[in-house]
Amino acid sequence: MTHGSGGRASAQLVEELFLRAFDNDWLRSLNDQACFLVSSGRMVAATDSHVVSPLFFPGGDIGCLSVHGTINDVAMAGAKPLYLTAGFILEEGFPLSDLRRIVDSMAAAAREADVAVIAGDTKVVEQGKGDGVFITTTGIGVVPEGVHISGDRARPGDRILLSGTIGDHGVAIMSLREDLRFGTTVASDTAALHGLVATMVEMVPDIHCLRDPTRGGLATTLNEIAQQSGVGMRIREAPIPVLSQVKAACEFLGLDPLYVANEGKLVAICPPEVAERLLAVMRAHPLGADAAIIGEVVDDNHHFVEMETAFGGWRMVDWLTGEQLPRIC
Amino acid sequence: MLPVGSPSVAEVVRYRLRVRGQVQGVGFRPFAYRLATELGLGGWVRNDGRGVDMEVQGPLPDLERLMRDLRLKAPPLARVEGIEVREMAPRPACPNFLIEQSRTGMVRTGVSPDAAVCDACLEELFDPADRRYRYPFINCTHCGPRYTIIGALPYDRPNTAMAGFGLCPECRREYGEPLDRRFHAEPVACPTCGPQLTLHDGEGLALAVPDVLAAALGLIRAGQVLAVKGLGGFHLVCDARQGEAVARLRAAKIRAEKPFAVMAANRASLAPWVRCDDQAALLLESTARPIVLLPREPGGDDQFPGVAPGLAWLGVMLPYTPLHYLLFHEAAGRPRGTAWLRQPQDLVLVCTSGNPRGEPLVTDNDEAFRRLHGLADAYVVHDRDILVRCDDSVLQSNRGAPVFIRRARGYAPAPIKLPARGPSVLALGGTLKNTICLTRGDEAFVSQHLGDLDNVAARTALEETVAHLLKVLDIRPERVAHDLHPDFHSSRFALAFAAAHGLPAVAVQHHHAHIAAVMAEHALRGSCLGLALDGVGLGSDGTPWGGELLRVEEGGFQRLGHLRPLALPGGDRAAREPWRMAASALHALGRGSEIIHRFPHEGAEVVARMLERGINAPFTSSAGRLFDAAAGLLGVKDRANFEGQAAMLLEGLALCRGGTPPLGDGYVLGENGILDLLPLLDHLADLGDPDLGAAIFHATLAGGLVEWAVQACARTGIGRVALGGGCFLNGILRTAVREGLERMGIEVYEARRLPPNDGGLSLGQAWVAQAVLLQKE
Ligand SMILES: [Fe+3]
Ligand SMILES: [Mg+2]
Ligand SMILES: [Zn+2]
Ligand SMILES: [Zn+2]
CATH class of the missing domain: 3.90.650.10 (PurM-like C-terminal domain)
Structure with missing residues (x-):
């Protein structure tokens, strides 16, 4: 696989894989960014890079893990997660079939969580400079009224x-x-x-x-x-x-x-x-x-x-x- | 060191004398008063923050005699370190000698350790005509509690746990009478005015009984477990001859096999079940009254079922508080006088630290009712507070000079003299068997054993001890020293303390500190080789070390060599399961396929795989793990029930087997300073005779170590070797290494005043930090 530097192969990859898997209006617009409406109140953002070996394991794979991990970070503010973005770093030669499995798993996880993946990016690094695939996801969510959850709020007796x-x-x-x-x-x-x-x-x-x-x-x-x-x-x-x-x-x-x-x-x-x-x-x-x-x-x-x-x-x-x-x- | 220009013999002179050392609270002033009065000298004596201060006036020969006697005839608990003399102008009339009120000021005197009840007090204790007959808190200036009841210096009653007990007229008279044994005995007390004993049930409710001692003994005889308040904490006590009581105590303490210590009335009572030579007896009967490990006679397990199962030694102590004596007195039928104290007595008590599993000793009554709930069936307590927690000290005396296993009551906080004066250092020690050390001038004060810092209570005890010793010794440290291990609480505490006080902190490598501790107590300066044989301590290269040959200069060290590293499959878990180290050795020998056949445990397969793939199996040069590997290969012990058990059992077997020659080709000395004992382990793996194997292991290991160290001596031109690390608690190894090196004309230094294990680390750290500091200046 030689996708990555903004050439044709990369566009093809985005289209073929991500678009089909994550299918939504933001991605379909093929813009470099996603616009969305904001509600009033507090919003939260969290980002997490996922590195795991092996990539597929009993109970999941790096794809759904990268969705769950960031959704969880957002949720730990008591928030409802709404959107995700995903960045991929692929190692040259990574099998496309594995990538498809991972992306499908991500999409399924996002769908199940009712969270849209609204922007993404892919880079390919030389063989030996990565470990198959690294995925960075960012999540955006909103905090319900009256919820104030923070790691500094534990009190004696709690x-x-x-x-x-x-x-x-x-x-x-x-x-x-x-x-x-x-x-x-x-x-x-x-x-x-x-x-x-x-x-x-x-x-x-x-x-x-x-x-x-x-x-x-x-x-x-x-x-x-x-x-x-x-x-x-x-x-x-x-x-x-x-x-x-x-x-x-x-x-x-x-x-x-x-x-x-x-x-x-x-x-x-x-x-x-x-x-x-x-x-x-x-x-x-x-x-x-x-x-x-x-x-x-x-x-x-x-x-x-x-x-x-x-x-x-x-x-x-x-x-x-x-x-x-x-x-x- | 008389002043220049001493006057002629007949002339009357006046000297100002400053006596330094352990001279407060030990009857030193009345002693000085007696000497001066007997010689007809005039003047005065008083305590101040620096020791004893006195002026004497009279003919020169009498003054000289006084100064000699001050040193030579000092009371039993006193230790005179020096007398400074200054000549003064004689006073016109100075007929009397007076004891003056103490002066507060800069606190400079050491706090003396607690001491067992003295013979004079015992005479009174068992004399029905004496007003302190059967009084459990009898004491005098020659005996009784010190360190554990002192809250601050100077050592005066208001600064002690006795502050709340007003003296009755009779006690007041004794306290004020210079020729009385109780003159200024701060803890002086009697049944009228002093602390009282009470008995409480398992819930802590006070029981109305006509006689607490009689009732307590009754409960012990009935197989109950009693919590008894002592000097530095509570003991859990039961009848050592009642297996069922011992088993209940084990179950309550969740202590399956770790040996308990016993208390017997006297040396005469020990004969049937342990061997006690004169050296051991001297230790047992010393005022420190430590627990001494004594070799057991055959059949010991039947005498005291479950007390020290399967072990070749038994920890024994003699009574040290009047209360202990009174329990034996009660059991003997309250005989008159003290003759019974020399006759064999039948009662033997298990006395184990009254603490919940692994936590520090309980000291407070209410705390005892709470924390020992479920452990004790009843409580014998009193209303004199324990201000400083202090465990029983433990020594072994079975081979060669006595060696500390744990240094606490009776010894702490007596100072150790350093080779040189230096800046004050606070050293925080390791994390297991922790002690701390404070230095002041050329003295190092090592705290009592504080235990393992793996619970909040122990960490609180550490903090309290630091604060207390800083206060009573009046030390403001200029440096803080700690272990290299970043996750030791002691290291974190050290860094926090240093940051809070704006002090520099010095990290000292674990085995460097082990060797430095031995060098410090022997006041060695310059270069020395060190053989550090240990469990694990973090090395300078980030790997776990533990079998090291070091060259130590005062502030620094060089790793000349180490044992061939073995994998630790499962990290610290391998230290608790000797079979893992055996598996590790088999793997290293290319015999990994035998692992699952030899150790048909669940998990053997996993461990074999961990060794193959290096999963959580860091390599360590630890000597302790080598003992484990041998014990595992010989089938002596697969899983240790308490720390060091496998090594102790191995030593016991080797001791039974007796002298055996080393295995000819049992080790290889590599070019790079690596001592490889795998050939020995290979041999043991096929031996099938644990006793013989244990003996061969000890002999070969010692042989290898000696040759290793001798070569290093030849190469470096350094003719002395210090032995440090917990493995030197092994008497066979210690003796063989020492004798082997001495035969080659090498000077050998061992830990004498502190344990060779992690209990001595703080001294080594302090000394290294001092040396580093002095070098920089
Ligand atoms: Fe150590
Ligand atoms: Mg996360
Ligand atoms: Zn006494
Ligand atoms: Zn009294």
């Missing part, structure tokens, strides 16, 4: 809710990439969470924080919010849902599921008096069926996140500088 099992995505990717088998196959949890978020903010507008624990896992997300809000957190291991295969895989691999990536889970922080109600709302939604209250926000000027382990006793859930470095001396 409850911490988790929408479902953790570690599925990371383990799915790793087991495929390294050809590891842990009994039954673990599928990635990649999913668009805005539908779940919509019911949550509708039923419980007073949610303080929402975040999707992607890279770095639940541990990193909780530490980020703790830092941002200037609070500490005390969570319990017992209610945190982990699939048994994921748990076993993590044990074998020496990984802590708290630090393993997710692509279809969210953490919600809300005042204690609405926590049970929020939990019920989450559980009523298919993407929150395994939701649980996993702990609470505490006053702690060290911003520590600590966990009561399943055996009793407490251990820190620290943020990490990089990879988990061995430390047992």
Whole structure:
């Protein structure tokens, strides 16, 4: 494939693949930009670049992942996502059939999420300078009236809710990439969470924080919010849902599921008096069926996140500088 | 160091004396008073922030005699480091010697460690005619709590946990009487005016019982677990002979196999179940009263079922508070006098730290009722607060000189003399078995063992200890030192502290610090080679190190060599599962296909694959993991239940087997300074005799290490080697390496005053930071 520098081949690619897959008036107009009407109130934008190896994995592929990831970032402001743009960096020689699969998957994900992909771009880099395909997506959404969700709003006493099992995505990717088998196959949890978020903010507008624990896992997300809000957190291991295969895989691999990536889970922080109600709302939604209250926000000027382990006793859930470095001396 | 121009013998002279060292709160003023009065000298003595200050007047020979006796006859807990003398103009009339009120001012004196109840107090404790008969808080200037009850200096009652207890007339008289053993004994107390014991049920409700001690012993005999408030924290106590009670304690503490320590009445009671030589007895009976690991007699597991399952050693301590003694006294039927203290007693107690799994000791009564809920069936508490948390110290004494495993009560915070004066440094240590170190002049104060910094409570304890030691030692640090590991809480705390106080921070490589700690305590200057044998510590190249041959100059080091790295499949998980290290060794030997047959675990296949593809399997030169690999290959232990278990079991087997020659071609010394012990592991993999294998492993490892270090000595021209790192807690290895090197005429230095493990890191860090700083100037 030699598309890319604005020549004919590139136009052909856009037309053939994207236009057909994402089909909408904005793309059909073939302008270099998309115009859309804005509503009153607050809008949000989020952008995310997606790099994943392997590109196709149980539960999804880089295409739907790049849609879900950005929709989720928009949704974590409590917003309804409306539009997406997509930028592709393709490695020379990348099979067109694979690209078609990816684009079709993106389109299906966008359609299912009721979000239009309204602009896009493609560049091709020399062989060896990319890893098949990288996709950057940008999302635009609107925040409903009365919703103020932000990572700095966690307050002591607030409850911490988790929408479902953790570690599925990371383990799915790793087991495929390294050809590891842990009994039954673990599928990635990649999913668009805005539908779940919509019911949550509708039923419980007073949610303080929402975040999707992607890279770095639940541990990193909780530490980020703790830092941002200037609070500490005390969570319990017992209610945190982990699939048994994921748990076993993590044990074998020496990984802590708290630090393993997710692509279809969210953490919600809300005042204690609405926590049970929020939990019920989450559980009523298919993407929150395994939701649980996993702990609470505490006053702690060290911003520590600590966990009561399943055996009793407490251990820190620290943020990490990089990879988990061995430390047992 | 007499002043120049000393007057002639008959003349009356007057000296101002400044006594430095551990001289406060140890009965030093009454002692000085007694000496001066006996010699008929005039003058005065008082405490101030810097030590003991005194003036004496009289004939020169008498003054000289006084100064000699001040050093030689000092009370048991005193340690005189120096006496500065200044000649003064004699006063016209100076017939009396007086003890003057303490003067506050710059705090400069060390806080002394806690000390076990002394013989004189024991005599009173068991004398029915004494007013302190069976009083659990008896003490005097020669004994009792110090570090754990001092909130600030100078060491005066209002600055201690005794502040709230007003003295009764009799105690006041003793406290004010210079010739009394309790003159200015700050914690002095009696049944009328002092702290009281109370018994509480499992919910913390006070129980009305006629005699707390009798009731407590009754509960112990009935197989109950008691939380007993001690000096630096609570103990969980039960009858060591009742397997069921021990099992309940294990279940409650969620501690499946990690050994418990026991307390016995005296040395005479130990004979049937452990061997206690004179050196060990000296340690056991010292005022520090540490836990000492003693070799067990055969059949020990039957005597104390479940106390230290399968281990060749048992941790033993003797009573150190009057309360401990009173429990044994009660069990012995309240005999009169102290003769029973020399006779064998039947009662043996399990005494383990009263803390929820892995957290710091509980110190406060209400906190105990809350945090030990479910662990203890009842509580024996009192109303004297514990101001400083302090665990029992642990030493081993089975081979060679005693070695610290954990340094805390009875030793902390006594200073270690450094080779030179330097700027004040605060060093934060590692993350496991953490201690901190503060330096002042040429003294290094290493804190008590603070534990693993993996829970908020331990981190709070770290912070409190830093604040407390800065206060009582009156130190304003000029530098902060920490480990290289960016994710250690101690490193993060160090950086935050440095930023908050505008101080520079120095990162010290883990094994550099291990060796520097040994050099510091031996006051070594210049170059030294270091053999650091350890678990893992982050290396300067970002990889986990742990079997290092270093050349250490004061502020810097050079990595001369290291053990051949092995993969750590699963990172820290490999440290808990020796079979993984065995798998790693098999893989390195090209025998990876054996992994799934040898280890029919779920997961063996995954681990084999991880090794093949290098998934979460960083390479480490760790010596500790080499022990694990050997234990795994010999089938000694697949999964460790507590840190170091596999290595301890391996040492136990080798000890039983006795001396075995090293394997001739068990190691290869590479050109690049790499010591490769894979041939040894290859041999062990096919041996099928764990005892023999354990012995061969120790002998060959030691042989390889010695040859390695000897070559490095020859190459560098440095004739001395310091041994550091947790693996040197292994007595066989330590002895063999030391003897091997000494046979080649090499000077060997070991950790004596601090543990060789991470408990000593803070001293090494502080010393390196000081040296770096001094070099820059
Ligand atoms: Fe270490
Ligand atoms: Mg994202
Ligand atoms: Zn005494
Ligand atoms: Zn009294």
